Amino acid sequence: MAAFRTDLGIDLGTASILVYAKDKGVVLNEPSVVAIDYNTNKFLAVGEEARKMLGRTPGNIVAMRPLKEGVISDYGVTERMLKYFIQKASGKTFFKPRTIVCVPSGVTEVEKRAVLEASTQAGARKTYLIEEPIAAAIGAGIDITQPNGNMVVDIGGGTTDVAVISLGGIVVSRSIKTAGDDCDEAITRYIRKKHNVIIGERSSEALKINIGTAYKREKEVYMEIRGRNLVTGLPKTINISSQEMFEAMEEPISSIVDTVHTVLERTPPELAADIANSGIVMTGGGALLYGLDKLISERTGIRVNIAEDPIACVATGTGKALDWVDVLENSLLDSDSIVER
Numbered sequence: 331m332a333a334f335r336t337d338l339g340i341d342l343g344t345a346s347i348l349v350y351a352k353d354k355g356v357v358l359n360e361p362s363v364v365a366i367d368y369n370t371n372k373f374l375a376v377g378e379e380a381r382k383m384l385g386r387t388p389g390n391i392v393a394m395r396p397l398k399e400g401v402i403s404d405y406g407v408t409e410r411m412l413k414y415f416i417q418k419a420s421g422k423t424f425f426k427p428r429t430i431v432c433v434p435s436g437v438t439e440v441e442k443r444a445v446l447e448a449s450t451q452a453g454a455r456k457t458y459l460i461e462e463p464i465a466a467a468i469g470a471g472i473d474i475t476q477p478n479g480n481m482v483v484d485i486g487g488g489t490t491d492v493a494v495i496s497l498g499g500i501v502v503s504r505s506i507k508t509a510g511d512d513c514d515e516a517i518t519r520y521i522r523k524k525h526n527v528i529i530g531e532r533s534s535e536a537l538k539i540n541i542g543t544a545y546k547r548e549k550e551v552y553m554e555i556r557g558r559n560l561v562t563g564l565p566k567t568i569n570i571s572s573q574e575m576f577e578a579m580e581e582p583i584s585s586i587v588d589t590v591h592t593v594l595e596r597t598p599p600e601l602a603a604d605i606a607n608s609g610i611v612m613t614g615g616g617a618l619l620y621g622l623d624k625l626i627s628e629r630t631g632i633r634v635n636i637a638e639d640p641i642a643c644v645a646t647g648t649g650k651a652l653d654w655v656d657v658l659e660n661s662l663l664d665s666d667s668i669v670e671r
């Protein structure tokens with residue numbers, strides 16, 4: 331199949347957008363955040379620049395995430411943001427690329443159309459949509475065309491997708507709206523309750539990344555964080571331990587582990603035997619949470635492998651899928667079939 335230099339694979343994620351260009355790898359990796367001036371309806375900033383504005387904007391400016399919990403919460407803004415990133419990644423020498431966009435698993439048919447339309451309007455010659463677990467599996471280096479069962483656990487910002495894939499298609503899957511962002515929220519609630527301190531979104535994420543833990547650590551680690559004292563209203567610095575993080579995130583983490591368990595229970599025995607042999611593969615930023623691989627392995631009795639560069643897996647898999655369009659045809663939705671040009 332002929333491939334063009336500018337073909338793009340796009341991981342349209344809740345937390346970030348990654349764009350993979352053929353033969354170049356990941357060329358763009360930015361938070362899926364936009365800052366809009368509501369008086370003029372103009373985009374003031376997109377991506378990293380907009381993320382810095384979260385929680386720091388005056389009345390007329392809103393910094394927001396148009397994708398939430400694995401679904402498109404603001405359709406029009408998502409469309410404009412996607413266009414912006416496609417044009418940025420294509421550069422000046424823009425000759426119509428083919429794009430393959432990986433959409434969060436919870437999107438509706440209407441939202442799928444919106445993504446296809448946005449991509450077409452941004453100049454794509456043809457756009458395909460791919461399901462997230464399939465892209466994650468390809469990105470993790472799994473040959474999904476084989477008649478072997480593979481289990482992929484993709485833990486993103488808004489959704490966790492657990493899927494068993496064989497012969498290029500999903501055999502059993504489950505998607506829950508509990509993932510990395512819920513861990514951040516659980517941390518914020520815990521600190522507010524236990525320390526009477528309110529911390530921001532970025533601080534709770536920093537705690538999770540630096541000292542978060544899903545499986546008891548042998549050696550306790552600590553991190554200082556600044557927030558606002560609920561009683562005095564003044565800034566306060568507190569020292570948080572990894573044990574506290576373990577307690578704070580217990581609920582979202584057990585939902586994720588239970589989901590893996592449920593999918594395994596529903597997996598046909600032949601495929602379950604394949605998975606027991608090859609192990610479970612974890613992808614997405616959430617896979618990097620300390621001890622989560624160990625915990626899942628302990629609960630299921632199956633080895634767990636964290637994919638190399640788990641955050642980029644969906645994007646690289648989406649990009650690589652451009653070469654597999656013919657094989658994957660049944661799993662892909664394309665712009666010719668649903669967008670009237």
Ligand SMILES: Nc1ncnc2c1ncn2[C@@H]1O[C@H](COP(=O)(O)OP(=O)(O)OP(=O)(O)O)[C@@H](O)[C@H]1O
Pocket residue numbers: 341342343344345346347399400434485486487488489490509510511535538539542613614615616617618619620640641644
């Ligand atoms: N080292 C780390 N430890 C724990 N969590 C991490 C780490 N690095 C990133 N994350 C978390 O991973 C999540 C983002 O993952 P990813 O970029 O795969 O999601 P996404 O594709 O944007 O989201 P979704 O798949 O839900 O649409 C965020 O919640 C982030 O805090």
